[in-house]
Amino acid sequence: MLAFVLVAYLALPWILIFLGIHLGPNPPHPEITHGEFPFRLEYEINGERKVIRDTLICEFDGFGADEGRGKYRKWKTRLASGNERITLLEINQTQEIYYSPGSPNYYMGDLESNEEYRHGFPDALIIEQDGRFTSNRLIRADELLDKYHIKLISWEPSPPIKNTFIENKK
Numbered sequence: 001m002l003a004f005v006l007v008a009y010l011a012l013p014w015i016l017i018f019l020g021i022h023l024g025p026n027p028p029h030p031e032i033t034h035g036e037f038p039f040r041l042e043y044e045i046n047g048e049r050k051v052i053r054d055t056l057i058c059e060f061d062g063f064g065a066d067e068g069r070g071k072y073r074k075w076k077t078r079l080a081s082g083n084e085r086i087t088l089l090e091i092n093q094t095q096e097i098y099y100s101p102g103s104p105n106y107y108m109g110d111l112e113s114n115e116e117y118r119h120g121f122p123d124a125l126i127i128e129q130d131g132r133f134t135s136n137r138l139i140r141a142d143e144l145l146d147k148y149h150i151k152l153i154s155w156e157p158s159p160p161i162k163n164t165f166i167e168n169k170k
Contacts, residue, residue: 028165033060037158075104109163
């Protein structure tokens with residue numbers, strides 16, 4: 001009996017947090033649920049200039065919940081070209097350098113009012129796959145140039161939309 005009381009005492013706060021997060025109301029629904037944002041990225045690799053033009057497509061994907069944020073709006077993104085990423089260089093079969101166009105929350109007008117958004121330019125990201133594990137890490141502009149001979153020259157994204165959020169939309 002003592003073990004049950006001890007387990008209940010330790011687990012109860014976590015159970016209540018879980019129930020509070022998952023059973024509570026959803027945040028307001030976005031009025032605009034789909035957006036398309038053309039962009040242009042110019043870069044140089046081994047002295048050769050390249051330009052990537054594409055469109056980032058953002059779509060509302062329902063609601064999620066976690067202990068850090070509570071319930072939140074989820075967004076999914078894809079590129080109109082069908083590419084998975086804005087690839088700058090495929091190093092080998094397990095490593096790729098790419099540029100992130102930015103957060104769908106930013107483009108869809110879904111940042112917290114006190115949140116300031118900054119694009120990653122002129123830095124990039126490197127994705128590394130090691131068996132079952134995949135990791136992403138920032139690769140700063142100086143390392144990008146020194147190690148991979150890549151220099152990001154210009155990033156021209158579309159501006160974010162101004163969105164409004166509606167309570168209790170089903």
